[in-house]
Every structure is written in structure tokens, then in C-alpha cells.
Amino acid sequence: VKIAVALNYHCLGIDAIPEFIVTAKEKATEYGVEELCRFEEGDLRVKIKELDKFDIIILGATGPVFSDYYTALTAISKHLTDKGIVIIEEAYIDDTSIYQHPAYLLRKDLLKQFKRAGMELVDEIVCNYSEIADISNEMENISKRCNELIAKYPPKVSLFENYIQKQVTENNALENNLSGSTMVLKKDNPKNNII
Secondary structure, eight states: OHHHHHHOOOEEEEESOHHHHHHHHHHHHHTTOTTTEEEEESOHHHHGGGOOOEEEEEEESOOSTTSSHHHHHHHHHTTEEEEEEEEEEEEEBOTTOOOOOTTOOBHHHHHHHHHHTTEEEEEEEEOOHHHHHHHHHHHHHHHHHHHHHHHHOGGGHHHHHHHHHHHHHHHHHHHHTOEEEEEEEEEOOGGGGOO
16 A cells, blocks of 8 residues: 555555455555555465566565465566566574574575575665564554454454464564565576676
């Protein structure tokens, strides 16, 4: 919604949680960009096969929806225009850290998956601790919104409570053990690899 407002772009959002889709549609209407935004409930792994090409594909805190980034980027790069970019919001373990977690990779291993998928990291913004503190402050907003959704959709209480708990755990790891990052990727140009 904010991209459509700021840049007047046509946008498609896909999420597996129908209540999030309802909220996204409401926000698009609230901001007057409902003609620019389309939101669909579904499994991205299935939906991607039906989609055309895009200038920008954003994987915003999707986690291992495709099992790993090699698989994800291999699947989505087919739907990226030649000069298109992929924006990934992800957390990783710094290469010098001794911290281990099954859901997070070392930065160097993440970059290997990008390269193997034919993608090149062209820009990155790593959150600093003050930004991470701001993210932690957003937990209050996340909890509030999830509680509103619980009141609106009582049968889904466990879904939203699990989401809140996952966010608390992730924020704790971000504050103490991980680097949060927004990365911009483009298709790797094989000519760049010629010596």
C-alpha cells in the first residue's frame, strides 16, 4: 500500500493468512490506492507459477517458505523482468558469530545460495541496534493488531497467538544474536565473471 501511494506502482500482495488479505484490502481503500493494489490469499509456492513478470519482487520476512533461498530465487527469478530486482528482508548470523539457530544462516551461506540461484547482491542495509529497538517497540502494535483480529475472528485465536510468539522470539534473536537486513538482488550477469 505504501509503495502504491509513494510511487503510483501497481502492486500484488500474496499471503497465506486470509485475515491479513482482508486488512491489506482495507488499508488500500483507506489510502485510496485500491485500483493500484491487488491482494490474494494463497500459497506463494503455488501462485508464483501463475504469475507474469515483475519489475520488483519483495520477499518481506517470508522465512523459509520455499525451504531455502536458492529454491525461492530460482522459482521467482523466472518472473522477474531482465532489469528487475528482488528485495529480501531477512536476518542472518554474522560470519564471525558462534551463535547457531536452525532457521538462520551465516551471511556467507546466504550469499552462496544467492549466487547459486544466479542472483547478485547489489545493495544491503543492515539494521543497527537503535533500529532494532524501534522494531521491538513495534511489538506493541503487532500484539494490538493481532488482538483486534482475534476479536474479529475468534476461531483463529491460536494462529494469531502463535504469530505474536514467533515475533517475540524473532525480535529477541535480532536484538541479541542476528543481523537484520534488507537486501537488493538482481540477476547475475555472467559477463561480470569473465577474467
